[in-house]
Amino acid sequence: MSDHTCPLCEMTDVLEHPGKIECLTCGHEWTAEGPADEAPAERVVKDAYGNVLANGDIVAMIKDLKLKGSSEVLKVGTKSKPIRLVDGDHEIDCKMDGISIALKAMYVKKVAP
Template identity: 50%
Template sequence: MDVKDSNGNILKDGDSVVLIKDLKVRGSSATLKRGTVVKNIRLTDDETEIEGKVDRTMMVLRTEFLKKS
């Protein structure tokens, strides 16, 4: 299974990605800002989602809003 970012680059475990859009966090009033770097990502069973730590919180992010850094 190939996991690709918004530009079509293949992502692997341990890569760093950058958010390309401001994202609201469900269940919280927080917003993740464009340009935020997510380091050391982990791939999930779904090719459209990855896991990564943002501000010491593990979050699931959609790959359509990420680009490889």
């Protein structure tokens, strides 16, 4: 791939665009010159279609997702209560069907208010 490393998640799976580099893992973008000892910018979380998510957004499932440790399944189209973005490999904390759940952003789409 590349000899670049993401300054946020430290992964090496990156795409090089003219003038910028994008991390495939977390979606962080930075200039090709590199971060010159600056604090990393605020983390950008994108849904499955590339829309930027923010605290308080409402999201919907894009595919059926079986919940580990139970027989529950979140069906396609299930909408959440307002979300909260968190650090970690699961970027979203929310409630769906009365269940508090942590989700990866790749399984949801942003719903228009």
